[in-house]
Each structure stands twice: as structure tokens, then as C-alpha cells.
Amino acid sequence: MNDDYTVIGKDLFKKETLIDLFANLKVSLSTGEIGKIEGSFGQSGKFKIYIEDGLHEETKNILAQRKGKDKSKNTESATKIFVNLKFKRYIYDKDKKMMQ
Numbered sequence: 001m002n003d004d005y006t007v008i009g010k011d012l013f014k015k016e017t018l019i020d021l022f023a024n025l026k027v028s029l030s031t032g033e034i035g036k037i038e039g040s041f042g043q044s045g046k047f048k049i050y051i052e053d054g055l056h057e058e059t060k061n062i063l064a065q066r067k068g069k070d071k072s073k074n075t076e077s078a079t080k081i082f083v084n085l086k087f088k089r090y091i092y093d094k095d096k097k098m099m100q
Helices: 057-068 073-078
Strands: 006-009 026-029 034-041 046-051 083-085
Touching (some): 026 046
Antiparallel strands (some): 026 034, 026 083
């Protein structure tokens, strides 16, 4: 979490994926917030998510706990926040665009 409107996501894309192809697509967090992908962050497949309405207080608390604790397997599963990206890609589309 950078600020109240930006979150860094990981493990959705491979390292080789061009994340710019997914820029401006809507994503939803498992805590209920809706945002869009801004672009890549670093070179390991991480990406920035911009949350238009800002993060809920509960989400901020979960992210603060994950940042402060050691990442043992017991506490990690209880505090994960999942990112959902839904899109369609038509087979016969010559431009091969992703639609939402």
C-alpha cells in the first residue's frame, strides 16, 4: 500500500507478461473495492492498482498487518486480499483486444 488510493499487486502476471496490455482494465479486490490497473511496478510481474474511492479502513488494517508481520504460513492465509480481473478476448478479433 503506497497511499489510500494505490495498491501494489503481485502473482497475477508472469514476469515476462507485458502489463501495459492490461492497463486501464477494471479489477476488484476481495474486500469489495473496485479499481483499475495503472501499469507495471518493478520487473518481477508486480503492478499498480488505483482505487478511485480509496481503500476501506478494514483493508488498510489488513495491509498494515501484512506489512508488519513476518510472513509465516499460518498468518498469511488469513490475511490475503485477492485481486480479480475479468475480461473477454474474442477468437476472431484481428486486433486481439481485451474487452470488459
